[in-house]
Amino acid sequence: MERVPILKIGQTLFVSIQIDLQDDTVLRLQEDLADELAATTARGVIIDITAVEIVDSFIGRMLSMIGSISRLFDAETVIVGMRPAVAITLTELGLPLSGVRTALNAEKGLEILNGKS
Amino acid sequence: MDELPIHSGDDVVRVRQRVRTVAAQNGLSLVDQTKLVTAASELARNTLVHGGGGVARIESVKSANGRAGVKLHFSDEGPGIADIDLALTDRWTTGTGLGLGLSGSRRLVDEFELNSKPGAGTSVMVVKWSR
Amino acid sequence: MDAGGTGKRMAEYLRDHRDKVIGRWSELVMSGARGRTSLDETRREFGELYSLIVRMLSHADEHAAGELRAALDELSRSRARDGFTPTETALGVFSLKEAVYELVAETAEMVPEFLAFSRVIDDLGLRTFEAYSAAREQIISDQANAMLELSTPVVRLWEGIIAVPLVGTLDSARTQVVMEKLLDTLVATGADHAVIDITGVPTVDTEVAQHLLKTVTAARLLGAECTISGIRPQVAQTIVSLGIEFGDIATKASLADALALALRQAGLKVVPAE
Numbered sequence: 168m169e170r171v172p173i174l175k176i177g178q179t180l181f182v183s184i185q186i187d188l189q190d191d192t193v194l195r196l197q198e199d200l201a202d203e204l205a206a207t208t209a210r211g212v213i214i215d216i217t218a219v220e221i222v223d224s225f226i227g228r229m230l231s232m233i234g235s236i237s238r239l240f241d242a243e244t245v246i247v248g249m250r251p252a253v254a255i256t257l258t259e260l261g262l263p264l265s266g267v268r269t270a271l272n273a274e275k276g277l278e279i280l281n282g283k284s
Numbered sequence: 285m286d287e288l289p290i291h292s293g294d295d296v297v298r299v300r301q302r303v304r305t306v307a308a309q310n311g312l313s314l315v316d317q318t319k320l321v322t323a324a325s326e327l328a329r330n331t332l333v334h335g336g337g338g339v340a341r342i343e344s345v346k347s348a349n350g351r352a353g354v355k356l357h358f359s360d361e362g363p364g365i366a367d368i369d370l371a372l373t374d375r376w377t378t379g380t381g382l383g384l385g386l387s388g389s390r391r392l393v394d395e396f397e398l399n400s401k402p403g404a405g406t407s408v409m410v411v412k413w414s415r
Numbered sequence: 416m417d418a419g420g421t422g423k424r425m426a427e428y429l430r431d432h433r434d435k436v437i438g439r440w441s442e443l444v445m446s447g448a449r450g451r452t453s454l455d456e457t458r459r460e461f462g463e464l465y466s467l468i469v470r471m472l473s474h475a476d477e478h479a480a481g482e483l484r485a486a487l488d489e490l491s492r493s494r495a496r497d498g499f500t501p502t503e504t505a506l507g508v509f510s511l512k513e514a515v516y517e518l519v520a521e522t523a524e525m526v527p528e529f530l531a532f533s534r535v536i537d538d539l540g541l542r543t544f545e546a547y548s549a550a551r552e553q554i555i556s557d558q559a560n561a562m563l564e565l566s567t568p569v570v571r572l573w574e575g576i577i578a579v580p581l582v583g584t585l586d587s588a589r590t591q592v593v594m595e596k597l598l599d600t601l602v603a604t605g606a607d608h609a610v611i612d613i614t615g616v617p618t619v620d621t622e623v624a625q626h627l628l629k630t631v632t633a634a635r636l637l638g639a640e641c642t643i644s645g646i647r648p649q650v651a652q653t654i655v656s657l658g659i660e661f662g663d664i665a666t667k668a669s670l671a672d673a674l675a676l677a678l679r680q681a682g683l684k685v686v687p688a689e
Contacts, residue, residue: 189293190296220304220321223325223326223329224388249636249637250318251594251595251598252319253318254598254633255319255633256318258594258629258632258633258636259388259392259629260388262388269637270638271639272605275638315591349548349552349553415556
């Protein structure tokens with residue numbers, strides 16, 4: 168099973184999802200992020216989904232959960248780079264994707280995180 | 285027509301990829317492809333998680349007036365759905381419930397047919413047409 | 416069309432009298448052509464059709480039927496392009512019966528075979544009609560899509576601020592186009608604010624409100640904030656009486672007001688030039 172790498176730059180954790188997401192992979196990512204947040208002083212998480220072609224209700228729920236988990240560690244999560252087709256599909260699906268902020272790209276995502284702290 | 289087994293997470297990914305390819309071949313727009321593949325992902329997952337595994341059938345179809353489309357069929361021999369009406373309402377659950385899977389998928393496709401009886405498995409048929 | 420005898424016998428008959436029948440057939444087709452095509456063109460086109468018909472009747476190979484269908488669809492299309500009505504094209508196909516009958520009548524031998532053959536040709540002629548119909552439907556649908564595309568401009572108001580002036584009804588088909596264009600433009604320009612102006616939308620009922628809501632939700636997933644502008648007084652009253660809630664989406668009376676709001680949110684101010 169592939170693991171999504173987590174980079175720490177300053178106070179922010181960066182995750183860039185480049186693969187076709189399998190359920191196990193997402194669950195693992197959630198665990199890994201929780202570990203990192205607990206172990207470090209990270210105040211923000213940026214999840215880049217520019218390369219992700221499909222976000223279904225399971226993956227969407229996982230992303231929301233990551234948002235909730237990060238908040239427990241006093242960190243904010245921003246999902247960046249969502250593709251138009253994915254955004255339209257999620258909207259049609261009726262997925263609220265609550266608990267996370269969204270931004271067009273990592274740069275804007277960082278602006279949001281820095282604005283917060 | 286392609287017939288793909290659904291018995292693991294890897295299988296779900298394979299179904300997604302195959303549906304994407306067939307959808308593109310049949311001229312569906314990018315957004316429509318994404319919608320169909322997302323619906324397929326939901327339904328395949330349901331088959332795996334709630335149906336105990338099953339089969340996905342992917343077919344290229346043509347409408348009466350010549351439009352191309354993709355027809356998907358998911359079937360399993362699982363416990364079946366006791367209350368279909370309830371399953372098709374929008375329920376946003378954080379557990380492993382059916383949640384948005386079925387009702388959401390229905391919104392993403394043009395035709396949707398669900399057959400299920402407790403103890404007799406479940407079968408879902410969807411069609412998405414090119415524009 | 417029976418599988419064996421009559422079809423094969425007719426196929427053989429047609430093969431034996433090929434030149435004569437094609438000649439007469441082309442003549443008959445040309446008599447209704449009124450100068451829209453030449454005799455040579457007709458002989459070639461219908462000659463090819465003839466060969467396919469013979470192949471299909473003789474059940475020589477399994478591809479013949481499919482190729483014949485494709486050839487008929489192409490005939491229907493090309494004739495429509497050249498200005499023939501679908502009736503004229505169908506009659507052209509039907510006249511093959513006449514051409515064959517003139518020969519068969521001389522000997523009165525092939526009566527049962529001709530009857531079966533006649534039914535086959537009827538089906539083929541009708542097929543050209545159906546093909547014409549389907550082609551028209553496709554054209555209408557393509558034009559509708561093109562119109563939808565044209566009537567949905569997305570303009571850049573300012574650095575980071577784009578506007579979508581909607582004119583006409585906002586149905587679900589239109590909403591899809593609006594969402595796609597809006598989101599693609601957000602990505603292309605990196606804008607973080609979108610103003611959706613509904614001055615030109617005649618009625619705003621619960622369905623339209625839902626479409627607007629969907630559009631705003633989708634734009635927000637790309638990190639853009641939205642303002643809905645162009646709320647006319649009657650529209651405002653309708654919205655309230657229908658109990659529609661726009662929630663946390665900002666709404667303004669005019670595009671100008673919405674622009675001012677967007678500039679404020681972007682930390683910009685417009686001041687008089689010195």
